[in-house]
Amino acid sequence: MSCPPEKKEPIELEIYETYCTSIELKITMLDSVKEKEYSVKRNDSLIATGTMTDNQIIITDENLEPNTQYSYKAYSKNDESELVTAITMDTTSHDFTWEIDTLGNYGSILRDVAIIDENNIWVVGEIRTDSTNYNAAHWNGEEWELIGINFFTFCEQTYVHPYPARSIIAFNKNDIWISSGSQIAHWNGNIQDTTICN
Secondary structure, three states: OOOOOOOOOOOEEEEEEEOOOOEEEEEEOOOOOOOEEEEEEEOOEEEEEEEEOOOEEEEEEOOOOOOOEEEEEEEOOOOEOOOEEEEOOOOOOOOOOOOOOOOOOOOOEEEEEEEEEOOEEEEEEEEEOOOOEEEEEEEOOOOEEEEOOOOOOOOOOOOOOOOOOOEEEEEEOOEEEEEOOOOEEEEOOOOEEEEEOO
């Protein structure tokens, strides 16, 4: 009489998240066994062993080099996963050059900022100049453009100076919302329209 073949425990390994000096790996074993033993190798070096009591577990491989490729394979009692590879993220330079810009005269105040990218930055508040007041400014990568957003364009009210703006949120370069606190204006990339009025 022969014994039935031992049941295999299929195991799967995937890259869950990558960072500069660590990689998170997700191990999945769908076997019904309550406690499942596993081990993980990185480039043929054993980095983790343990027992899973659930079908999935996430482990972290730490102290890695930035911008480096690593290969991983997970093992159970009778099976092994496919080989997976990941590249750690590269570090950024810490060599920043700061520039200070002044918008408006004394008494001007900036209350919020929205950065879409390095060539598309919006600030809002109350910007006072010798000639007029503004409530927004836009950086195009080379210079600031002062902007007066009229929250009351469609509210049958007229103000000589733009009402101060308090907050801004940009979903993308053509979907920007600016608030005065009680009124909201929307920029769609080409035109400004007042959305809500008192």
